[in-house]
Amino acid sequence: MKYYTKNQLRRLRIAMIINSDKRTKYIKKHKIFKSVGENFFYQPRFIPSDPQLIQFHNNDIVTSNVTFVTHDVFHLGLNKLGKGEFAYQAGCIEIMDNVFIGCNTTILSNVRIGPNVIIGAGSVVTTDIPANSVVVGVPAKVIGTFDDYVQKRLEHNEFYSDNQLWEKFYKEKKNE
Numbered sequence: 001m002k003y004y005t006k007n008q009l010r011r012l013r014i015a016m017i018i019n020s021d022k023r024t025k026y027i028k029k030h031k032i033f034k035s036v037g038e039n040f041f042y043q044p045r046f047i048p049s050d051p052q053l054i055q056f057h058n059n060d061i062v063t064s065n066v067t068f069v070t071h072d073v074f075h076l077g078l079n080k081l082g083k084g085e086f087a088y089q090a091g092c093i094e095i096m097d098n099v100f101i102g103c104n105t106t107i108l109s110n111v112r113i114g115p116n117v118i119i120g121a122g123s124v125v126t127t128d129i130p131a132n133s134v135v136v137g138v139p140a141k142v143i144g145t146f147d148d149y150v151q152k153r154l155e156h157n158e159f160y161s162d163n164q165l166w167e168k169f170y171k172e173k174k175n176e
Contacts, residue, residue: 033052
């Protein structure tokens with residue numbers, strides 16, 4: 001019971017840290033996940049219920065509202081059927097080097113995300129993601145390579161002020 005209470009208090013504490021950088025430092029300092037590599041960034045306010053089943057490597061960025069599902073509780077429903085006793089199902093998640101996980105993504109258990117991967121916002125990752133991939137969708141599918149994405153960003157690497165961004169936006173919308 002002590003472990004459960006301590007874990008819940010830590011989860012509550014993390015949710016209350018408003019600044020993402022401070023939240024990331026707290027997570028690293030208190031070893032919330034199985035492991036966290038260098039240059040890790042964690043923006044979500046909430047920690048999964050089994051964070052010890054999640055491992056991050058180096059240069060991983062987790063944006064807002066990403067959900068890690070390390071278990072299911074359907075055994076509770078199955079056990080009511082009178083067909084035997086069903087066990088709690090859980091699994092690990094491993095995020096390799098140089099991974100960007102977009103907003104509102106869900107990653108299911110028993111998934112390894114290879115190095116140099118970009119996961120688009122709103123994706124649902126149900127299977128392993130190969131290295132050097134850009135994936136999007138429900139379920140997430142490969143749509144390109146990490147290297148191609150980096151090259152496109154290098155080709156369009158302009159910096160804009162807020163006013164310039166609005167001008168660009170209105171110009172593009174006028175042409176539609």
